[in-house]
Amino acid sequence: MLLPNSDVDWDLVISYDVHMTVSLSHILGAHVTITDRKVALEFLKSNVQANLPPHIQPKAVVKELTWGQNLGSYSPGEFDLILGADIIYLEETFADLLQTLEYLSSNRSVILLACRIRYERDNNFLAMLERPFTVSKVHYDPAKDVHIYKAQKRNQREDL
Numbered sequence: 174m175l176l177p178n179s180d181v182d183w184d185l186v187i188s189y190d191v192h193m194t195v196s197l198s199h200i201l202g203a204h205v206t207i208t209d210r211k212v213a214l215e216f217l218k219s220n221v222q223a224n225l226p227p228h229i230q231p232k233a234v235v236k237e238l239t240w241g242q243n244l245g246s247y248s249p250g251e252f253d254l255i256l257g258a259d260i261i262y263l264e265e266t267f268a269d270l271l272q273t274l275e276y277l278s279s280n281r282s283v284i285l286l287a288c289r290i291r292y293e294r295d296n297n298f299l300a301m302l303e304r305p306f307t308v309s310k311v312h313y314d315p316a317k318d319v320h321i322y323k324a325q326k327r328n329q330r331e332d333l
C-alpha cells in the first residue's frame with residue numbers, strides 16, 4: 174500500500190473504517206485510534222469489537238473526536254498516519270475538519286483521504302486542503318468512483 178516505513182511504531186487516527194484498521198494493524202503492528210463524534214461512539218465500539226481480532230483490540234483505542242472541538246484532548250502532531258474515509262461531505266464542517274487535520278499532523282505525517290466527489294463543494298474542500306498541505310491524487314477506482322488523496326504538510330520553506 175501507500176505507507177512508508179513499516180518498521181516504525183505507527184499511530185493513526187481514522188474516522189471509523191474498521192476493515193482498514195484491521196488490515197493496517199496486521200501489517201504495521203500499529204497503535205490505532207479510531208474516532209467519531211460522541212453520538213456515534215457506542216456503535217463504533219461495537220463495530221470494533223465485532224470486527225477486530227481479540228489480539229489486536231488492545232492496540233485500538235476508540236476515542237471521541239468532533240472536528241474542531243476539544244482538540245486539546247489530543248497532542249499536536251500526534252499521528253504518523255491519518256486515514257479518513259468519506260468524511261468530505263458536509264460543507265459546514267470543512268473549516269473544522271481542516272483545522273483538525275492541521276492540528277493532529279506533523280511535518281512527517283501522511284494523511285490519506287478516500288472520497289467520492291459528489292458536489293462542487295467537495296472540490297472546495299480539496300482547494301482548502303491545498304493551502305497548508307501538499308495534496309496529490311494517488312488512486313482512483315472507477316468502478317466505485319472513489320478517489321484517494323494524499324496530503325502532507327507543506328514545508329514552510331516551500332512558501333518563502
Ligand SMILES: C[S@@+](CC[C@H](N)C(=O)[O-])C[C@H]1O[C@@H](n2cnc3c(N)ncnc32)[C@H](O)[C@@H]1O
Pocket residue numbers: 188189190209210213238239240257258259260262263266269
Ligand atoms: C459518511 S460517514 C463515513 C463513515 C465511514 N468512514 C465510512 O466510510 O463508512 C461520515 C462520518 O463522519 C463523521 N462526522 C460527521 N461530522 C463530523 C464531525 N463534525 N466531527 C467528527 N466526525 C464527523 C460521521 O459521524 C460519520 O462517521
